[in-house]
Amino acid sequence: MAKSQSDFHFIGKPQRKIEGLEKSSGRALYADDIRLPGMLHGKILRSPYPHARIVSIDTSAAEALEGVHGVVTGRDMPTTYGIIPWTPDEYPLALDRVRYVGDGVAAVAAVDEDTAIRALDLIRVEYEELPAFPDPVSALRADGSTPYVHDAEKEGRNGNVTKHVHMEFGDVDGLMETSEVVVEGEYFFEGTTHTPIEPHCAIGLWQPDGSRRDGLGEPTRDERGDGTGADSGPRTGSGKLTVWSATQVPHYLHRELARVLDVDPARVRVIQPLVGGAFGGKSEPFDLEFCVAKLAMKTGRPVKILYTREEVFYAHRGRHPFHMRYRTGCDTGGRLKSVDAEIVLDGGAYASFGLVTTYYSGQLLCAPYAMPAYRFDSTRVYTNKPACGPKRGHGSVQPRFAFEVQMDKLAERVGLDPVDMRRINFIGENTRTVNELRITSNGFLECLDAVERASGWRDKFRKLPFGRGVGVAGSTYISGTNYPIYPNRMPQSAVQMQIDRSGRVAVFSGASEIGQGCDSVVAYVAAEELGVPLEHVRVYRGDTDFTPVDLGAYSSRVTFMLGNAAIQAARKLRQMVQQAVAEEWDVKPGEVLLAGGRAMWAPDTERQMSTREAFNLAEAKFGTLGARGWYDTPKDVHGDYRGGTIGASPAYSFTAHVAEVEVDVETGFVDVKKIWVAHDCGRALNPVLVEGQMEGSAYMGFAEALMEEQVFKDTDHGRAGLHDGPSLLDYRIPTSMDTPELESLIIESIDPEGPYGAKEAGEGPLHPSIPAIANAIYDAVGVRMDRLPFSPPAVWREIQAARGAGTLRKPPC
Amino acid sequence: MPPATEIVTLMVNGDRREVGVPGHYTLLEALRYGLGLTGSKQGCDKGDCGACTVLMDGEPTLSCITPIREADGRRIVTVEGLGTARGPHPLQDEFDLHGAAQCGFCTPGILCSAAALLARSTNPSREEIREALSGNLCRCTGYTKIYEAVEAAAARMRDNG
Amino acid sequence: MLRLPPFSYHRPATLDEAVSLLGEHAGDVLPVAGGTDLIPNMKHRLFEPGHLVALRGIAELSGIRRENGCLRIGAAETLASVARDADVKKHVPSLADAAAHVAGPQIRNAATLGGNLCLETRCTYYNQTAFWRGALGYCLKKDGTVCHVTKVGKKCVAAHSADTPPVLMTLDAVAVLEGPRGRREIPVRDFFVADGIANTRRETGEIVIEVRIPLESSSRRAAYAKLRQRNAIDFPLLTVAVSVDLEDDGSTVRSITGVVTALGSRPRELSGWGEVAEGHALDEDVVWELAERAYKQCHPLENIIVDPDWRRAMVPVYVRRALEKLRA
Known part of the structure; x- marks a missing residue:
């Protein structure tokens, strides 16, 4: 039986974040705010070529510069890494080949940043330029006459293909043939990048004897460095490596640092300070983390590297450009019958999460609508540009755009209101998708109802004056993945919790706080279960030396998994406290309530004591009080086919948006007036934080819809593969003056397996923004925007074409 | 040198x-x-x-x-x-209460722009707030919570004279 | 972090001191007012002067006052103070409008009117880091020999990108400069030359100290319209300034001026407008004809990374929108 709202004391109510005042007072520490005694500053030399062989590197002049303490090149770290264990294709610094403008080649550590910059100028690199593959068309056409971006694994294969996935569920061709209405469309989703306001930053510390607490004492500068790069610094058989990093994945960073630098993982420590935004852009290891570690090992001094904003654009790992073709068939009543997709993903120079992205491009489309037959054919291609990876809504934002526009086109063809079109295709709850993903709770219909009502849809759709329109779209997203990135049978998330006679609760959490509020979530759980005020809960976090493993802040997994782990730990402690108090009062343990800083006897709540006294009793009875809690995902709920595990999640969130726009047909400017966002998050553990995630997601989708594009020059414009404008001036993210009004409508379906019924809220609500805006533009002026972004020039061109064709008008009802 | x-x-x-x-x-x-x-x-x-x-x-x-x-x-x-020994500036407190700081990285700059606005205008309109913050990029919030926090802080400062 | 190259920063208290500092370090010095453009450019290693002479603290460069039929604006007045000044808003509202739409609030708090007049031209191949420009082999404007915009040209086509100069041109404003050879005045209309590398007549060692706007034409109405993709922070993709003097009947055009910028290296004064509008009321037909003439004269280049066809098509639209403001 699900608890109702009133049964909770903390859960479901607006609460402060535990680090909120720290952040608003400027006391919060981020990676670049940390300064260690004797710290050096590093810089990375980057390739000016999109594709070239490294003939030679001469670092001698840089090493001779006064103030320079160490230089490393690819030869110092000749081990490949990659977030996906099957596709390690990157070196910390390029070994013999550079693959994009911005690929790291060498790194220096010096007394200050200015000296490090001067040292970079002194490094001589001789390159032999190779023909580059600037786009997937040229990359797919490659015949091996010039080197592929990566050498082919087998003779005769195109090395430019990272991954090809072809999957078919049901009788796609047969049902397409019998579909009364078929819509076919080509779509293009331009690449975009995360743009956290905090640039990546990392600090490395090497303690040679492995026992000293910090880098104080006599630094043991390595004197053996002879500039050949042959020396890899002190023996790694002893010593301890600590890396502070603005990362979303301390655990994976821990693993890769140990593996690549050949240090026993038991002697590697990763500390995650507060992170100034990430959105998927800090969810795998980056060159700077290996470089600060290696330079620290080599120099015996702590080393910090802070990316410039330009380097953040080169590090990228943002949204893949998708070239998509969809055929969607339905019956005359609008019921979907068959969906057929063909997708080419422009991956950039390295694999990153690409293998998963390729699966996600198809696997995550099968809800919230029932589709009897579905096929997708996705190919990820290497190109000589910064690598693409996971950005908020990894792999599924692009197909969702195309699919929801297809739905709009179908609705028009069969004469259905697009909200109703979505309603009648609702997949339902406690069911399986055509690709056999298990759906449990599902509040999608309530989401549709909410946005329809709040937006005044019935009075607006096809009824607003020309130039003004509304559009709707829906979506689903995962609450974490059932299978971790590297195969293992250990928990995905865990906490350790302690209480003691002082009355406080200490939680040790390995989860990654990147602004979403996960540190606060464990505190709310502890306060809820143990009845203490929030200020009595301390969360110790982000340090692999003393927190249990959590896999990281990605795939919207944290609240679901960490929340369940925290509940488990807290309830173990609660039982001990209840038992001790019950013995004292000679009552049943189940009758002891913990709330509001008090332990109370349920039948007579006048009988009570403070939680501190209760904790004293428990500590006296059981000894020192601590409990572990962990969560692991269900493993038996996916399709039995190759790739069937990818996309499987313990629970799915659902979202619907209505966007209202005004289109200036003279200029092509689309003014998004408002977006109504309804999101089924299971249960909102803190509605303020959930709304923040919904609004932030809708904003980010809006931004991709209207203005953002991570694009590159071509051979006619300077140099192919050179970023078009790697700055926050040229890569335009919306200002306060551009961002529309956003209204959040929380829908709570109370998931049976989520913590208190909660599901994800951080990524799902991004998806429908883009197709809702596209569909609203159509409602406004009768112009279909099938390519992103809907920038004023692009919209203007479509309007010009429609004017010429005589189709620039309010679409018919 | x-x-x-x-x-x-x-x-x-x-x-x-x-x-x-x-x-x-x-x-x-x-x-x-x-x-x-x-x-x-x-x-x-x-x-x-x-x-x-x-x-x-x-x-x-x-x-x-x-x-x-x-x-x-x-x-x-x-x-x-911005704050004093007695406590945070009302803006800082309201940012916390309204969830206006997610990752918190743009927050210090936004607070300074907002504090200057409230120093010259005790009851700014939503439009004035948007304008005053238009040189501060936030990547997390979509700005809505920030406006609400600034409005709440302004109200609190008016109440406290 | 992007770092500044080393320099010595001088903060003279007087204009004389500033001029002599500029002379003393000639060849290795730049004047700096708000620094909102120069400092980023220095971080990009577009300029690496050994000395900077600050103009912000010089009393002679500040103040906005009416005097002898002129509005005199000290060159070091910030765009924020120009935008909110009561006299500017009353007498030359299009200037207040333009100043209020430059970049974002913090930039306007530092950037000055003099600085906006002398704003360095901009280009997608120029306003980039040293690394980026190096990857391209540099460009004609800085450190290289090739113009990546025109491919063949030997003349830099970086875009004049300032908001206030077109407005000042339509207001017959005059720039007052002080230099080693004394003081001189240049009408803003004549201040710019079509050269992306050095697009003003300001000579080395000279400082713009004041902008004077004649107020005698009380019937003059002026307006400004700006195209940019974001509603803050962005440089203009197109700026249109228009002004009209009316006959005593209050409707017949005596004279009309239109200036557009952010297309080429200097603001372009639109030609042939007088013959269309003078002697007529500014009715819809006239407005459309003026817009059409503007369109024919403007040919945006790919010096800004936004679709040049669209930017061109926006010329008549924004000309009309500016003129509509006049009619309102």
Whole structure:
């Protein structure tokens, strides 16, 4: 039986974040705010070529510069890494080949940043330029006459293909043939990048004897460095490596640092300070983390590297450009019958999460609508540009755009209101998708109802004056993945919790706080279960030396998994406290309530004591009080086919948006007036934080819809593969003056397996923004925007074409 | 040769501070690396994002493109100086209550811009708030929670006279 | 972090001192006012002067006052103070409008009117880091020999990108400069030359100290319209300034001026407008004809990374929108 709202004391109510005042007072520490005694500053030399062989590197002049303490090149770290264990294709610094403008080649550590910059100028690199593959068309056409971006694994294969996935569920061709209405469309989703306001930053510390607490004492500068790069610094058989990093994945960073630098993982420590935004852009290891570690090992001094904003654009790992073709068939009543997709993903120079992205491009489309037959054919291609990876809504934002526009086109063809079109295709709850993903709770219909009502849809759709329109779209997203990135049978998330006679609760959490509020979530759980005020809960976090493993802040997994782990730990402690108090009062343990800083006897709540006294009793009875809690995902709920595990999640969130726009047909400017966002998050553990995630997601989708594009020059414009404008001036993210009004409508379906019924809220609500805006533009002026972004020039061109064709008008009802 | 260090006197958060940094340092670098006031953030390198915003003689100023010598003798208020010993500035408290700081990285700059707005206007409209914050990029919130927090802080400051 | 190159920063108290500092370090010095453009450019290593002479603290460069039929604006007045000044708003509202739409609030708190007049031209191949420009092999404007915009040209086509100069041109404003050879005045209309590398007549060692706007034409109405993709922070993709003097009947055009910028290296004064509008009321037909003439004269290049066809098509639209403001 699900608890109702009133049964909770903390859960479901607006609460402060535990680090909120720290952040608003400027006391919060981020990676670049940390300064260690004797710290050096590093810089990375980057390739000016999109594709070239490294003939030679001469670092001698840089090493001779006064103030320079160490230089490393690819030869110092000749081990490949990659977030996906099957596709390690990157070196910390390029070994013999550079693959994009911005690929790291060498790194220096010096007394200050200015000296490090001067040292970079002194490094001589001789390159032999190779023909580059600037786009997937040229990359797919490659015949091996010039080197592929990566050498082919087998003779005769195109090395430019990272991954090809072809999957078919049901009788796609047969049902397409019998579909009364078929819509076919080509779509293009331009690449975009995360743009956290905090640039990546990392600090490395090497303690040679492995026992000293910090880098104080006599630094043991390595004197053996002879500039050949042959020396890899002190023996790694002893010593301890600590890396502070603005990362979303301390655990994976821990693993890769140990593996690549050949240090026993038991002697590697990763500390995650507060992170100034990430959105998927800090969810795998980056060159700077290996470089600060290696330079620290080599120099015996702590080393910090802070990316410039330009380097953040080169590090990228943002949204893949998708070239998509969809055929969607339905019956005359609008019921979907068959969906057929063909997708080419422009991956950039390295694999990153690409293998998963390729699966996600198809696997995550099968809800919230029932589709009897579905096929997708996705190919990820290497190109000589910064690598693409996971950005908020990894792999599924692009197909969702195309699919929801297809739905709009179908609705028009069969004469259905697009909200109703979505309603009648609702997949339902406690069911399986055509690709056999298990759906449990599902509040999608309530989401549709909410946005329809709040937006005044019935009075607006096809009824607003020309130039003004509304559009709707829906979506689903995962609450974490059932299978971790590297195969293992250990928990995905865990906490350790302690209480003691002082009355406080200490939680040790390995989860990654990147602004979403996960540190606060464990505190709310502890306060809820143990009845203490929030200020009595301390969360110790982000340090692999003393927190249990959590896999990281990605795939919207944290609240679901960490929340369940925290509940488990807290309830173990609660039982001990209840038992001790019950013995004292000679009552049943189940009758002891913990709330509001008090332990109370349920039948007579006048009988009570403070939680501190209760904790004293428990500590006296059981000894020192601590409990572990962990969560692991269900493993038996996916399709039995190759790739069937990818996309499987313990629970799915659902979202619907209505966007209202005004289109200036003279200029092509689309003014998004408002977006109504309804999101089924299971249960909102803190509605303020959930709304923040919904609004932030809708904003980010809006931004991709209207203005953002991570694009590159071509051979006619300077140099192919050179970023078009790697700055926050040229890569335009919306200002306060551009961002529309956003209204959040929380829908709570109370998931049976989520913590208190909660599901994800951080990524799902991004998806429908883009197709809702596209569909609203159509409602406004009768112009279909099938390519992103809907920038004023692009919209203007479509309007010009429609004017010429005589189709620039309010679409018919 | 590394450039010579210069001594610059700043009136920072009410304190007279002397800081010795090379003359080509920016105000942001002097605050963060010279004085250890790391509240002001570096986001874009060159005045495009507003994370480094501080108040210089009361005006929101991009400290990452302000040469340190230009700040010599001026009154600087950073996010660390908005509150008092008695408690946080109402803006800081309301940002917390409204979830207006998610990752918190743009927050110090936004708070400085908002504080300057509230210093000249006790009851700003939503439009005035949007305008006042239009040089501060936030990537997390979609701005809505920020507006609500600024409005709540303004109301609180009016109530408290 | 992007770092500044080393320099010495001078803060003279007087204009004389500033001029002599500029002379003393000639060849290795730049004047700096708000620094909102120069400092980022220095971080990009587009300029690496050994000395900077600050203009912000010089009393002679500040103040906004009415005097002898002129509005005199000190060159070091910030765009924020120009935008909110009561006299500017009352007498030359299009200037207040333009100043209020430059970049974002913090930039306007530092950037000055003089600085906006002398704003360095901009280009997608120029306003980039040293690394980026190096990857391209540099460009004609800085460190290289090739113009990546025109491919063949030997003339830099970086875009004049300032908001206030077109407005000042339509207001017959005059720039007052002080230099080693004394003081001189240049009408803003004549201040710019079509050269992306050095696009003003300001000579080395000279400082713009004041902008004077004649107020005698009380019937003059002026307006400004700006195209940019974001509603803050962005440089203009197109700026249109228009002004009209009316006959005593209050409707017949006596004279009309239109200036567009952010297309080429200097603001372009639109030609042939007088013959269309003078002697007529500014009715819809006239407005459309003026817009059409503007369109024919403007040919945006790919010096800004936004679709040049669209930017061109926006010329008549924004000309009409500016003119509509006049009619309102």
